[in-house]
Amino acid sequence: MTGKERLSAAVRFGEVDRIPWAPKVFIGHYRSGVSPEHRKMSIAEFADTLNCDAIGWYDAVVRKTTNVTHETIRDGHATIGITRTPVGEIRSASAWSEETQTHHPIEFPLKSPRDYEVAKYIAEHTTYEPATGRHEEMLKSVGDRGLAFNFCPATPLMDLIQGKIGMPQAYYHLADYPEEFDELYEVEVENRCRYYEAVAKSDAEYATVHENTSSTLLSPDLYKKYCLPVKKRYCEIIHRAGKVFVLHMCGRLKGLMPQIYQVGADCWESFSPPPIGDTHFKDGRDVVGDDVSLIGGMNALMLTMWDDQEVLNYVDETIDRLPHTRGIIFTSGGAMPIERPMEELAELGRKLIPHLKNVKN
Numbered sequence: 614m615t616g617k618e619r620l621s622a623a624v625r626f627g628e629v630d631r632i633p634w635a636p637k638v639f640i641g642h643y644r645s646g647v648s649p650e651h652r653k654m655s656i657a658e659f660a661d662t663l664n665c666d667a668i669g670w671y672d673a674v675v676r677k678t679t680n681v682t683h684e685t686i687r688d689g690h691a692t693i694g695i696t697r698t699p700v701g702e703i704r705s706a707s708a709w710s711e712e713t714q715t716h717h718p719i720e721f722p723l724k725s726p727r728d729y730e731v732a733k734y735i736a737e738h739t740t741y742e743p744a745t746g747r748h749e750e751m752l753k754s755v756g757d758r759g760l761a762f763n764f765c766p767a768t769p770l771m772d773l774i775q776g777k778i779g780m781p782q783a784y785y786h787l788a789d790y791p792e793e794f795d796e797l798y799e800v801e802v803e804n805r806c807r808y809y810e811a812v813a814k815s816d817a818e819y820a821t822v823h824e825n826t827s828s829t830l831l832s833p834d835l836y837k838k839y840c841l842p843v844k845k846r847y848c849e850i851i852h853r854a855g856k857v858f859v860l861h862m863c864g865r866l867k868g869l870m871p872q873i874y875q876v877g878a879d880c881w882e883s884f885s886p887p888p889i890g891d892t893h894f895k896d897g898r899d900v901v902g903d904d905v906s907l908i909g910g911m912n913a914l915m916l917t918m919w920d921d922q923e924v925l926n927y928v929d930e931t932i933d934r935l936p937h938t939r940g941i942i943f944t945s946g947g948a949m950p951i952e953r954p955m956e957e958l959a960e961l962g963r964k965l966i967p968h969l970k971n972v973k974n
Contacts, residue, residue: 615757616666624760624819624857624880624906626940632932632969634962635666635759635908636916636945642715646951657756663955664962667759668944671751673817674763674808675744681735691719698734701727721779723786726793732777733797736804743815762859762882763817765847766808767824769801770839774830802843809847813854820851820858821882826873827864836872844876852877863947865891870900884909885946894941895934906940913945917952921961928968938973
C-alpha cells in the first residue's frame with residue numbers, strides 16, 4: 614500500500630498492510646529547523662527521507678473582512694497587532710520563541726466587554742469562500758505518501774481561552790460578564806459555522822477542528838455547554854458534504870472523553886499519552902469502541918528523550934493491549950520538536966516498520 618492508501622484505510626477502519634506512522638514533522642516547528650535543502654523538499658520527499666507516512670496541513674478557505682484594518686508593529690522580540698473597526702480597536706502582542714519556533718501570546722486582545730464589541734463586529738463582517746488551488750497544491754506536495762488535512766477554527770470558548778482572553782482571565786470574564794460573554798459566544802458560533810460551510814463547498818476531504826482540548830483548561834460541564842453543541846453543528850455541516858470530520862485534541866482527555874464522543878466525529882487526532890496527555894489508545898478504544906479512529910499514541914517527549922528500543926517496546930506494548938489495530942495511526946501527538954535530528958528520526962522510522970506490521974484485524 615502507498616502511504617495515502619494506508620492512512621485513508623486506517624482513518625476509515627479499513628485493513629492495512631501495517632499500522633501507519635506519521636510523525637508531525639510537516640509543519641513549521643520541525644521543517645524550520647532542518648537544512649535549507651530539506652526545507653525545499655515536498656512533503657512526499659521529506660516523508661521518504663524519514664521513512665514515514667505523511668499528513669499535510671493547510672487551510673482550504675479564504676477569509677475576507679470589510680471595514681476592518683490590521684497594523685503590525687515590531688518591537689524587539691515582540692510583535693504587536695492593532696485591529697481597527699468602526700466600533701473601536703483591540704491590541705494584542707506575541708513573542709517569538711526560538712525554542713518552539715512559534716509565536717506565543719504575551720498580551721491578549723479581549724480585556725473587557727468593551728473589546729467584545731470589536732470582536733463581534735469583526736465576526737459579523739467576515740465572509741469565507743473556498744481557496745482556489747490550495748487543496749491541489751497540498752495534494753501535489755503530499756503525493757502518494759499521505760493525506761491532506763484542513764486546519765479549521767476552534768470552538769469559540771476554546772479560542773477565547775487559548776488566543777483571545779487567555780487563562781485564567783477567560784473564567785473571570787465568564788463569571789463577571791456572563792451575558793456579554795454568551796452574546797459574543799453566539800456571534801462567534803455563527804461566524805465559525807460560515808467557515809465550515811465554506812469547507813463543505815471546497816475540495817478538502819478532511820476537516821479538523823484545531824483546538825487544544827484538555828481537562829486542564831475546561832471542565833466536563835463547560836465542555837458540554839459551550840463546546841459540544843457547536844462541534845455537533847460543525848460535524849453535521851461536514852458530514853452533509855460527505856467529508857471526514859476530525860478533532861485535534863492534544864491535551865488531557867480522560868475526564869472529557871464521554872462528552873467528546875457525543876460530537877460524532879470520525880477521528881480524534883493528537884491523542885496523547887502521559888505526561889503530555891493522559892490517554893493511551895486502549896483508553897480511547899474502551900470509550901468509543903469502533904466508532905472513532907485514533908491518531909497519536911505517542912508524544913514528543915518520549916520521541917526526544919527515549920532511546921529507540923524504549924520507543925519500540927512501547928509500540929509493542931500498545932499494540933498488545935488493543936483488541937485489534939484497525940483505526941489507529943501512530944504519530945508524535947503534537948508537533949515534533951527538532952531536538953530529534955532528521956537522521957535519528959529516519960533511523961527510528963526504519964526500525965519501527967517491522968513492529969508496525971504486527972496488524973491485528
